Amino acid sequence: MIAKSYLISLWLTVPATALEPLIAHIDINSPYNTTSQTWTWQLIADGVQKNPLLSYMPGRDLPAGSTSARTGERHIRPASSVWDFMGVASGQPVWIYTQLDNNYAWLGFADTQNIFSQPLLVQLVGVEGPAGGHFSLYSGSSSVFMRTNDGISSNDVYTRPLNHSHVNWAFSHKGMWRVRLNVRGFIGSGTQNPTTVSPEVPLYFAIGHRAQWRASHFAHETVMSEILASDTADADGDGLMNLLEYAFGGAPQVASQVSTEHGGPLMPSVSLAHAGGQSFLEIRYYRRRAGTQPIEATYEAQFSNSLDPSSWQTQTSIQATQIINTQWELLTIRDTQPLSSQSTRFARVKVTAL
Secondary structure, X not given: OEEEEEEEOOOOOOOOOOXXXXXXXXXXXXXXXXXXXXXXXXXXXXXXXXXXXXXXEEEOOOEOOOOOOOOOOEEEOOOOHHHHHHOOOOOOEEEEEOOOOXXXXXXXXXXXXXXXXXXXXXXXXEEEOOOOOOEEEEOOOOOEEEEOEOEOOOOOEEXXXXXXXXXXXXXXXXXXXXXXXXXXXXXXXXXXXXXXXXXXXXXXXXXXXXXXXXXXXXXXXXXXXXHHHOOOOOXXXXXXXXXXXXXXXXXXXXXXOEOOOOOOEOOOEEEEEEEOOEEEEEEEEEEEOOXXXXXXXXXXXXXXXXXXXXXXXXXXXXXXXXEOOOOEEEEEEEOOOOHHHOOOEEEEEEEEEO
8 A cells, every 4th residue: 555644844925915025225214204104104215215015035044154245144142141131141143134234124113204393203102023032232242222021111222323234133943923003203403392102013034945935925914823824824725825835835824736937846755766676655745955045944755664753764865856947846756675674664754944
């Protein structure tokens, strides 16, 4: 008997209108209408206006590199206790959208209108992200404006200069994040004429390859939902959890058996191969190829005589590899045990999130 089994071993993400990645010099702009006394929010990406609800800032899970050639957003937290606000231990990774140009998604604040006499007050309202994660906004260890490792309070305020400015946006975990802010200011001289407080603006950050995949497939209403967009969710009800949709090239909100990324079937297939007068199981599946960013999943072709969890054996000898495109390849893995040596044999692909 030939049987197939597919295993999910860890966590993960698409469209009403999916979020758009902004790889650019990005300025947060918050114009104030003095007639209606209302605020609006904009992102200005290389001079082009973008809606914050439809956009996200991608971050690479790669080492930062030198100041002159920044290759990623992953840094290492320094040893001094002055960096405790980052929410990670000394020597641990932290992902930072730096105040110096990172040659990727470089986030700052635009010049303010000339109606303001004092710096604007940008308040942290809330942060959602990976479990146990922390966010901080700072400009050097002695100028920490926002930090969540001690909770969120009225002290989490960035006194924003009236001119164009940049600060460091730091995250203790890779993954999908939403940072919510509001702003208020003062018109005229001094602080005697305060404005209304703005509505919240959500800013979306996707750090790492899987988080960017998640952001590129889900809209702002659902991208942070653990019920729909997490690794173990099945938003389209097609039987494939989001981690497997990521691993095999699916669209997590479109039920389909065929990948739009590589054009082949999503599900691995099992067939018989004959060699030396014996019959063997072969399993074929599509696998992501490493590109400019690390792939955040591992694949293992496994075979077993039973469905006992302890009986699966990983086979690493690849029978054939077919390059599909720059992002995908098709693998064929042959079992080492001939079917003649057992009455039942099973095959599966184990996918593990990284």
